[in-house]
Amino acid sequence: MKRSNLKAWLYLLPAIAFLGVFMVYPLIDVFIYSFEEGYNSASQTVFGVGWYNYSYVLHDPYFLQAVKNTLILVIITVPVSTGFALLISVGLNSIKPLRELYQTVFFLPYVTNTLAVGLVFMILFKKTAYTDGLVNLLINWFGGESVDFIDGPYWAKMFIMCFYTVWVVMPFKILILTSALASVDETYYNAARVDGTSRLRIFTRITLPMISPMIFYLIITGFIGAFKAYSDEVALFGTNLNAAGMNTIVGYVYDMLYGNSGGYPSYASAAALILFAIVLTITCVNLLVSRKNVYY
Amino acid sequence: MKVRLQNLTKRYPNRNKKSHEDVVAVNDFTFEIPDGKLIGLLGPSGCGKSTTLNLICGLEKPTAGRIFFGEDDVTDLPPENRGVGLVFQNYALYPHLTVRQNILFPLQNLKGEARPSKAQMQEKVLEAAKLVQIDQLLDRKPSELSGGQQQRVAIARALVKMPRVLLLDEPLSNLDARLRLQTREEIRRIQRETGITTVFVTHDQEEAMSISDMIVVMEAGVVQQIGKPQDVYDSPVNLFVAKFLGTPAINVFQGRIRGGGLFLGEDRVMAMPGQEDREVWVGIRPEGFVLQKDGPLRCSLVGVEVMGRDTSVVASHPAFTGAAIRAIVSAENRVDAAAETVRFSIKPRKLFLFDVQSGERIDFRTEGET
Numbered sequence: 001m002k003r004s005n006l007k008a009w010l011y012l013l014p015a016i017a018f019l020g021v022f023m024v025y026p027l028i029d030v031f032i033y034s035f036e037e038g039y040n041s042a043s044q045t046v047f048g049v050g051w052y053n054y055s056y057v058l059h060d061p062y063f064l065q066a067v068k069n070t071l072i073l074v075i076i077t078v079p080v081s082t083g084f085a086l087l088i089s090v091g092l093n094s095i096k097p098l099r100e101l102y103q104t105v106f107f108l109p110y111v112t113n114t115l116a117v118g119l120v121f122m123i124l125f126k127k128t129a130y131t132d133g134l135v136n137l138l139i140n141w142f143g144g145e146s147v148d149f150i151d152g153p154y155w156a157k158m159f160i161m162c163f164y165t166v167w168v169v170m171p172f173k174i175l176i177l178t179s180a181l182a183s184v185d186e187t188y189y190n191a192a193r194v195d196g197t198s199r200l201r202i203f204t205r206i207t208l209p210m211i212s213p214m215i216f217y218l219i220i221t222g223f224i225g226a227f228k229a230y231s232d233e234v235a236l237f238g239t240n241l242n243a244a245g246m247n248t249i250v251g252y253v254y255d256m257l258y259g260n261s262g263g264y265p266s267y268a269s270a271a272a273l274i275l276f277a278i279v280l281t282i283t284c285v286n287l288l289v290s291r292k293n294v295y296y
Numbered sequence: 297m298k299v300r301l302q303n304l305t306k307r308y309p310n311r312n313k314k315s316h317e318d319v320v321a322v323n324d325f326t327f328e329i330p331d332g333k334l335i336g337l338l339g340p341s342g343c344g345k346s347t348t349l350n351l352i353c354g355l356e357k358p359t360a361g362r363i364f365f366g367e368d369d370v371t372d373l374p375p376e377n378r379g380v381g382l383v384f385q386n387y388a389l390y391p392h393l394t395v396r397q398n399i400l401f402p403l404q405n406l407k408g409e410a411r412p413s414k415a416q417m418q419e420k421v422l423e424a425a426k427l428v429q430i431d432q433l434l435d436r437k438p439s440e441l442s443g444g445q446q447q448r449v450a451i452a453r454a455l456v457k458m459p460r461v462l463l464l465d466e467p468l469s470n471l472d473a474r475l476r477l478q479t480r481e482e483i484r485r486i487q488r489e490t491g492i493t494t495v496f497v498t499h500d501q502e503e504a505m506s507i508s509d510m511i512v513v514m515e516a517g518v519v520q521q522i523g524k525p526q527d528v529y530d531s532p533v534n535l536f537v538a539k540f541l542g543t544p545a546i547n548v549f550q551g552r553i554r555g556g557g558l559f560l561g562e563d564r565v566m567a568m569p570g571q572e573d574r575e576v577w578v579g580i581r582p583e584g585f586v587l588q589k590d591g592p593l594r595c596s597l598v599g600v601e602v603m604g605r606d607t608s609v610v611a612s613h614p615a616f617t618g619a620a621i622r623a624i625v626s627a628e629n630r631v632d633a634a635a636e637t638v639r640f641s642i643k644p645r646k647l648f649l650f651d652v653q654s655g656e657r658i659d660f661r662t663e664g665e666t
Contacts, residue, residue, distance in 0.1 A: 185386075185388070187384050187386060187388040188388055188390065190355055190382075190384070190388070191382070191384060191388040191390075192401075193355065193374075193375050193376065194353055194354075194355065194375045194376065194380060194381070194382045195376065195401060195402035195405055195453075195457070196375075196376025196377070196402070196405045196406070197376075197401075197405045198405070201405065205390075205401075206390060209390075209392040210391075210392070212392075295391070295392035
């Protein structure tokens with residue numbers, strides 16, 4: 001028994017060593033940093049230990065703006081993208097001709113580079129000296145006023161941010177949901193048909209419960225992914241997100257570490273742990289809700 | 297409710313694009329199922345029996361022909377308006393619903409006046425559950441039930457809305473041997489108690505013969521024979537039906553009629569008065585062999601299997617077409633397993649002649665019969 005245990009540990013050693021050095025140690029380090037007040041990375045000195053870093057971050061208007069942006073993004077994009085993905089998947093599942101073509105088209109954003117997509121969005125939405133952008137041309141054509149989506153009012157920028165995020169995360173959801181729908185056994189539908197079940201009832205009482213584990217998986221990963229949003233915002237609004245007022249929590253962490261005002265690992269660590277606490281809470285709430293509504 | 301199938305035909309477009317010929321799943325099926333009877337649709341896989349069932353329940357539309365329930369033409373009705381209950385091979389119980397919710401499901405689909413009140417629904421569910429003896433299990437999920445119990449839930453779900461016709465698709469194939477015996481008795485009992493006209497599909501001839509009022513033997517989309525199980529067994533219309541019914545299977549020999557006698561190889565096994573000389577297939581049921589010291593059929597003995605009540609004699613003969621002849625004789629006959637040859641006489645009623653080309657049965661009279 002003991003010998004085989006030793007052997008097992010030996011086999012696990014490489015993985016444990018790597019995880020320990022590159023994951024566990026930094027995690028602990030972040031935790032420690034977040035409580036070290038006035039940490040100086042050059043001299044490796046601290047003034048003291050306490051809650052000051054958290055207090056600073058929570059009072060920083062940039063951080064509060066980032067939290068607000070992130071929450072709006074999460075609350076809008078997760079339900080909207082999952083809902084649209086479900087609609088599109090059901091549609092894809094019920095058509096025969098050109099299904100492969102549509103599947104490919106819907107999957108394209110997933111394999112396209114984020115920055116390239118950001119560029120396309122600039123062309124569509126950005127107002128420059130020469131053109132108002134394609135979308136504004138359309139708005140003008142319908143008699144509306146031009147809106148600057150990239151450098152204009154907050155709601156317009158938020159709209160673009162949500163629109164972009166939904167568009168980027170949907171392909172993966174469609175992929176997962178179409179395969180989940182296809183894996184539902186045909187005989188359940190036949191059984192329901194023989195019993196005279198209406199199409200709506202088949203969808204709500206049979207299809208949805210059957211694919212509920214996948215929907216739940218998408219919602220959880222969707223929440224986590226949206227809370228971690230950063231690169232998409234850079235693609236849209238450039239690196240100075242604070243100036244654009246479109247920073248996210250992860251963006252704030254990055255700025256604190258490396259940005260122009262960077263060099264504050266303690267504040268960055270505190271912000272990262274706050275983000276962790278938020279994500280953990282929401283995931284736990286999700287799990288509790290799912291116990292009742294998800295069938296495995 | 298009697299069910300009438302009239303020239304029912306179902307063709308599918310050929311999957312093989314080079315061939316433009318359609319695949320005929322069911323060909324010109326005409327049959328009237330009497331009210332309240334249990335009918336077994338029997339045939340090898342791919343013979344069109346499941347397609348026939350799907351046509352009756354409406355999941356598939358026939359290419360030609362009509363289907364009547366009583367006097368109503370239901371051919372163009374969708375399944376939900378036909379009033380059929382269908383039990384699927386894999387039961388298709390909704391895994392996320394409890395047994396009670398599963399049985400309740402068809403009732404909740406009803407609309408308008410047909411929809412019973414909540415209390416009535418619960419009452420009907422309980423009634424159906426009691427009929428199949430699962431009223432103790434109503435609050436379990438299907439995954440917590442054994443195969444036999446799931447089967448009963450599926451039947452209860454099909455019965456709860458009091459269908460005009462009950463259809464069962466290979467209802468026993470997912471059960472183990474012992475449960476199968478028990479469940480087929482159950483199905484018989486439930487059918488008798490409710491008096492609902494029932495059609496069930498199976499590839500297991502024993503299953504079909506044991507509980508059906510009538511069996512329909514199909515091959516390649518064509519109905520071969522319809523009749524009471526014993527009648528079909530005793531007088532098969534052709535070689536296919538003869539081979540398909542009975543375990544162990546019928547023994548088929550190459551035979552010849554010559555000068556008023558039936559020859560298997562060199563052995564003149566039986567007199568055939570009034571038959572012209574010709575080649576024939578000869579089928580002999582395993583129970584048609586009688587051990588006799590000077591019997592006309594001389595076989596080399598391969599082995600003897602004692603099965604308590606009966607003894608199975610395994611033998612070979614030059615004119616035999618299969619691997620080994622199986623003869624079932626009463627255990628009172630002690631067979632010397634060391635002997636090289638064994639001789640049989642044949643019971644005339646257990647011997648059938650079939651045309652070499654068409655496989656149709658040839659009627660014959662033997663000596664002593666009128």
